[in-house]
Amino acid sequence: MKAIAIDGDALVWTDHDEPGAPGAEDVLIDVAWAGMNRADLTQRAGGYPPPPGASEILGLEVSGHVRAVGDNVTHLNVGDPVCALLTGGGYAEQVRVPAAQVLPLPGGISLRDAAGLPEVFATAWMNLYMEASLKPGERILLHAGASGVGTAVIQLAKAMGNPVFVTVGSDAKIEACKALGAEAGWNRYNGSFVDAVKDWGGADMVLDPVGGDYIHQDQSVLNVNGRIVLIGLMGGRETQLDLGYMLMKRQRLIGSTLRSQPVARKREVMDALYETVWPLLASGEIKPIIDREFAIEDAAAAMDFLKSNDSQGKVLLRVAESA
Numbered sequence: 001m002k003a004i005a006i007d008g009d010a011l012v013w014t015d016h017d018e019p020g021a022p023g024a025e026d027v028l029i030d031v032a033w034a035g036m037n038r039a040d041l042t043q044r045a046g047g048y049p050p051p052p053g054a055s056e057i058l059g060l061e062v063s064g065h066v067r068a069v070g071d072n073v074t075h076l077n078v079g080d081p082v083c084a085l086l087t088g089g090g091y092a093e094q095v096r097v098p099a100a101q102v103l104p105l106p107g108g109i110s111l112r113d114a115a116g117l118p119e120v121f122a123t124a125w126m127n128l129y130m131e132a133s134l135k136p137g138e139r140i141l142l143h144a145g146a147s148g149v150g151t152a153v154i155q156l157a158k159a160m161g162n163p164v165f166v167t168v169g170s171d172a173k174i175e176a177c178k179a180l181g182a183e184a185g186w187n188r189y190n191g192s193f194v195d196a197v198k199d200w201g202g203a204d205m206v207l208d209p210v211g212g213d214y215i216h217q218d219q220s221v222l223n224v225n226g227r228i229v230l231i232g233l234m235g236g237r238e239t240q241l242d243l244g245y246m247l248m249k250r251q252r253l254i255g256s257t258l259r260s261q262p263v264a265r266k267r268e269v270m271d272a273l274y275e276t277v278w279p280l281l282a283s284g285e286i287k288p289i290i291d292r293e294f295a296i297e298d299a300a301a302a303m304d305f306l307k308s309n310d311s312q313g314k315v316l317l318r319v320a321e322s323a
């Protein structure tokens, strides 16, 4: 098969060993489309190595057709159109993945659009409703609101009854986030978000992919019993915590990564998506937000685009010629 290889500064679509027959609990997928994530850029740069046992090939989510199933897999059949959450290996013609991480397409969603669903909706669900245990009405401060993850969080939170305040990098992105259901927003190039979030009413949870000096600011807008869920380090890995706030306001700081979770935890997340989010996608209440697509051979150009911070929603890679 062909897959993307990292060759110095280049990404090359080249021959690669096939993943091999599926284990008893696995599914082998002929990949049609791969979703691109910010983590792929970090892995390419050497900063986010795959967990032990995972494919070295980039790519955390795909859509495609089932090529083969393991002996114990009963809910999927050869030829089924599916999408899958991966630990790696998506930028390739074939990928092997535990069946627990594979879902049928939501009703009415194309194979193309489905490639951008697993990673962002799994991240949104796990962090909002499992890590932070959000209750209806609790308020969210969401950084990088127009990102792939952000566009999923805004829509999911609105559907679940959780108001959202976003921070983003342009006024146009604030408007785009409001169109998806955010109540209010702040352009991060206009200084600190703290006063604007306090004026909005503060937050019970912050979904923070930035870290760095955002953590201290997050702390000062958190209501009592608030949770900061740290999911990324785009602003740096060093920070200053105010332990006084943490103690007196009973705050919690939670570090969270989806990729390294055991399959059993990913199964819980995927089951929740199938039960709660898939019907919302099928009814049109939640939509896949796709910014643009590139051919897999142009993966480097797609990464340049993501890196520019100009994207809104997902960037997809077309892997199969017929897709």
Ligand SMILES: NC(=O)c1ccc[n+]([C@@H]2O[C@H](COP(=O)([O-])OP(=O)(O)OC[C@H]3O[C@@H](n4cnc5c(N)ncnc54)[C@H](OP(=O)(O)O)[C@@H]3O)[C@@H](O)[C@H]2O)c1
Residues within 6 Å of the ligand: 036, 037, 038, 039, 119, 123, 143, 144, 145, 146, 147, 148, 149, 150, 167, 168, 169, 170, 173, 188, 209, 210, 230, 231, 232, 233, 234, 235, 256, 257, 258, 259, 306, 308, 309, 310, 311, 313, 314
């Ligand atoms: N822990 C996990 O399990 C997990 C899972 C998935 C994603 N993530 C993290 O979630 C974040 C979003 O991922 P994604 O793939 O959806 O990203 P994406 O679509 O590439 O969007 C990232 C956005 O972040 C903003 N940004 C970039 N640098 C920033 C900085 N220094 N400070 C503040 N904002 C900055 C930019 O938007 P603006 O210019 O508009 O602000 C950029 O468009 C990433 O940090 C990713 O690593 C974590």
